Amino acid sequence: MIDIRVSNCNKSYGSLRVLKDINLEIERGEFIVLLGPSGCGKSTLLHIVAGLDRLSSGEIEIGGRDVTDVEPKDRDIAMVFQSYALYPTMSVRSNMEFGLRMRGKPMSEIRPLVEEKARMLHIDHLLDRRPSQLSGGQRQRVAIGRALVRDPKVFLFDEPLSNLDAKLRASMRTEIKKLHQSLGTTAIYVTHDQLEAMTLATRMVVMKAGEIQQIGKPEEVYHRPVNLFVADFLGNPGMNFMKGHLRLDGGRVSADVGAATLPLDGYAFEVAPVAGQAVVIGLRPESIQPASVQMSDGGAPYALTLKPILTEHTGSDNLVVLAMGEQEIVGKFPSDMLPKLGEPVAIGFDLSRVSVFDAESERRI
Ligand SMILES: Nc1ncnc2c1ncn2[C@@H]1O[C@H](COP(=O)(O)OP(=O)(O)O)[C@@H](O)[C@H]1O
Ligand SMILES: [Mg+2]
Incomplete structure (x- = not known):
């Protein structure tokens, strides 16, 4: 009513x-x-x-x-x-x-x-x-x-x-x-x-x-x-945005974000992806954690080895700034997991939580 x-x-x-x-x-x-x-x-x-x-x-x-x-x-x-x-x-x-x-x-x-x-x-x-x-x-x-x-x-x-x-x-x-x-x-x-x-x-x-x-x-x-x-x-700290381009290999879609190629097999595109399309990949800090932490869908995360360059304790968790090629991204680690600065660690990306935006229209695709 x-x-x-x-x-x-x-x-x-x-x-x-x-x-x-x-x-x-x-x-x-x-x-x-x-x-x-x-x-x-x-x-x-x-x-x-x-x-x-x-x-x-x-x-x-x-x-x-x-x-x-x-x-x-x-x-x-x-x-x-x-x-x-x-x-x-x-x-x-x-x-x-x-x-x-x-x-x-x-x-x-x-x-x-x-x-x-x-x-x-x-x-x-x-x-x-x-x-x-x-x-x-x-x-x-x-x-x-x-x-x-x-x-x-x-x-x-x-x-x-x-x-x-x-x-x-x-x-x-x-x-x-x-x-x-x-x-x-x-x-x-x-x-x-x-x-x-x-x-x-x-x-x-x-x-x-x-x-x-x-x-x-x-x-x-x-x-x-x-x-x-x-x-x-929405979100504090805010969503990470990684600039890149889509790749289409056979039926598989991935995003080349410079430092890595993120597989997007599980992503439900609302608009058909185009090879070479300029995109922004969004991933919230809580979806970037040590690779040992289980992901929201229960599956194994997509893992990359990255270097922590800054850490912040918030009390309930640790915010970790990671170097990823030219870009910096923020992960949210459990409070008992504090990586050493400069020492590369295995980072898990929960790609079931990713958002993909067209770089030009800024709309979700
Ligand atoms: N009486 C008014 N005369 C002229 N401009 C106004 C008046 N009331 C609001 N505005 C303008 O309308 C816009 C929206 O204002 P408002 O609804 O108060 O925004 P919000 O509540 O989201 O902060 C602002 O640019 C504001 O300056
Ligand atoms: Mg107001």
Whole structure:
């Protein structure tokens, strides 16, 4: 059942085209994350769904109803902003009650509702404080609480955790995920943080310069990026890119990347490969490990002997920079495996995880 439908949506500010022909269908109960670099149009798209910005052309449906010309307050949505947007002179309780009071709900119903949601968010002991007497994390909880009491059809979040420190972000992220699991309300969540997107999304929408690049489940977008932009935007450290050319020998395809010829027998080409085609081979650091480590498909890895030139401990694993001809690639080794610098080691490439892009179009082939 489609809960939100964005059809042929365009938005311009003067001559600046901020959204270009956006089409998106969101099913009831999905947690959709809009991901992309700053300025790519994520907030604009969210504001258009909320009704805070007007479309230049296109249509928005929520719950089967055309809301393109409907006021924000009549769209049955609740929005949580990065800036919290709390009323500074009101108590936490009044902030949470406000929206319901404006809608004329009786206080006898509002009180228990606010207290229930406050308990859920562990802010029930803060109800009589002012926002200025709260930490950033507590303020964001209040902002979320204010959205929750409304029991809307759709939650919209615009980078709600961006002002919090790393540890608090991680724990709030988990709480938002739990909330969604228990409430099941449709949500659109904007972030430029790929880890937040990977962990929260049921499906993610990767955007660049006002255009949707890819829509899919996080693991699908991570493992099968449709182009170099998406491949590069996800993952930390980022995907390794090796420039080369395709070779076709009989029915077998391989990629000559200078220092090695990588067999691509197991790769499912979406477009027929052409001999000599200039390509970029993408492989994530976790798919480059000591040859002794078993690969994701259980098979033996493709092995090469390479020289480590730099290592970094991250605590959970060791990042190892390896010289591969003219290029450098990064592997992710288990934390108890630290190679010696300058001493060649057998490196396994998990080629079942490879992505192949056309060098010119930058698209997956
Ligand atoms: N009111 C506005 N007037 C003119 N340009 C705007 C306005 N709002 C946003 N923009 C521009 O639209 C683009 C997308 O902005 P935004 O949706 O806020 O991006 P994001 O949320 O992905 O960082 C940016 O180039 C921004 O400068
Ligand atoms: Mg924004």
